Amino acid sequence: MADADAPVELLVCTTCRAGAPTDQEGPRPGTRLFEALQATDLPANVTLRGVECFSNCDHGCSITLRGGDERWTYVYGNFTGAEDAELVADGVTKYAATADGLVPWRDRSIHFRKNCIARIPPLEIPE
Amino acid sequence: MADADAPVELLVCTTCRAGAPTDQEGPRPGTRLFEALQATDLPANVTLRGVECFSNCDHGCSITLRGGDERWTYVYGNFTGAEDAELVADGVTKYAATADGLVPWRDRSIHFRKNCIARIPPLEIPE
Numbered sequence: 001m002a003d004a005d006a007p008v009e010l011l012v013c014t015t016c017r018a019g020a021p022t023d024q025e026g027p028r029p030g031t032r033l034f035e036a037l038q039a040t041d042l043p044a045n046v047t048l049r050g051v052e053c054f055s056n057c058d059h060g061c062s063i064t065l066r067g068g069d070e071r072w073t074y075v076y077g078n079f080t081g082a083e084d085a086e087l088v089a090d091g092v093t094k095y096a097a098t099a100d101g102l103v104p105w106r107d108r109s110i111h112f113r114k115n116c117i118a119r120i121p122p123l124e125i126p127e
Numbered sequence: 128m129a130d131a132d133a134p135v136e137l138l139v140c141t142t143c144r145a146g147a148p149t150d151q152e153g154p155r156p157g158t159r160l161f162e163a164l165q166a167t168d169l170p171a172n173v174t175l176r177g178v179e180c181f182s183n184c185d186h187g188c189s190i191t192l193r194g195g196d197e198r199w200t201y202v203y204g205n206f207t208g209a210e211d212a213e214l215v216a217d218g219v220t221k222y223a224a225t226a227d228g229l230v231p232w233r234d235r236s237i238h239f240r241k242n243c244i245a246r247i248p249p250l251e252i253p254e
Contacts, residue, residue: 011248055201055246064247074182075202075245118202118245119182120191121138 007045008067008096010088012037014050016060018080029081030061036085043096056117065092069124071101075117087111134172135194135223137215139164141177143187145207156208157188163212170223183244192219196251198228202244214238 016030027035034050042048045067056062059077061084066073074095079088091112094103100122105113143157154162161177169175172194183189186204188211193200201222206215218239221230227249232240 049252051248051252053246055243062245064245066247073200073247075247116182118189118191119180120193120200120202120247121178125176125178 005045006068006070006099007047008043008065008071008092010037010042010046010048010092011051011054011064011066012048012088013052013054013056013060013062015052016057016062016079018061029079032082033061033063033079033084033088036082037088040085040089042089043093046092046096059115059117062117063088063092065095065101067096067101068122070099070122071095072122073120074101075119076112076115077117078111078115084111132172133195133197133226134174135170135192135198135219137164137169137173137175137219138178138181138191138193139175139215140179140181140183140187140189142179143184143189143206145188156206159209160188160190160206160211160215163209164215167212167216169216170220173219173223186242186244189244190215190219192222192228194223194228195249197226197249198222199249200247201228202246203239203242204244205238205242211238 012034014031014034018029054062056077061079062077064075139161141158141161145156181189183204188206189204191202
């Protein structure tokens with residue numbers, strides 16, 4: 001049965017440039033967001049992982065939220081870097097508290113409402 | 128181990144409008160694409176399913192390809208309707224022939240090269 005304690009993965013694209021020039025030195029915005037999230041308090045059932053490229057480069061920085069066979073998977077974009085760590089933490093905290101991945105619209109932050117890139121149904125597709 | 132015969136799902140958004148007006152009568156472009164695919168020859172390891180809304184409405188019609196714990200999941204967009212059934216069938220046939228979901232760039236159709244909305248790593252994320 002559905003269980004809001006089921007493990008959740010927060011995947012962060014570490015190669016996202018967020019529109020930064022290709023010759024800019026130092027860590028990319030996606031890597032900075034990932035590092036900032038490593039220093040952020042996340043729910044116990046959330047695992048943070050860095051991934052190279054979600055093929056959403058025109059709308060990076062990007063993250064993906066997924067968790068088990070019963071939750072919808074979500075891709076969110078247009079984060080700008082480390083300064084969005086708290087915004088991402090808020091979103092994944094709400095997602096991880098659900099059994100199906102569906103956070104009520106009224107509970108989503110403005111950024112999450114406006115920057116959903118795509119969602120993918122759970123393996124057990126609801127009727 | 129990886130197995131190109133592992134089952135693949137071709138998910139088609141049946142609510143996509145592909146830019147059609149909201150007051151247009153009859154089945155939506157996404158539904159027409161889904162119905163055309165039902166009449167199309169697909170590999171034996173592919174299951175076609177209709178899904179309502181991938182939250183990719185600005186770039187529909189949309190499809191998702193996924194298949195097991197070892198393949199990348201892909202969302203493709205900007206299909207126009209039933210007339211793209213053969214194009215989608217070609218893409219899913221190539222995807223279903225892979226063990227990891229990664230179709231070489233040179234083998235992808237122009238549409239698939241240009242209209243990847245997002246990709247999500249397999250559960251077993253490659254290093």
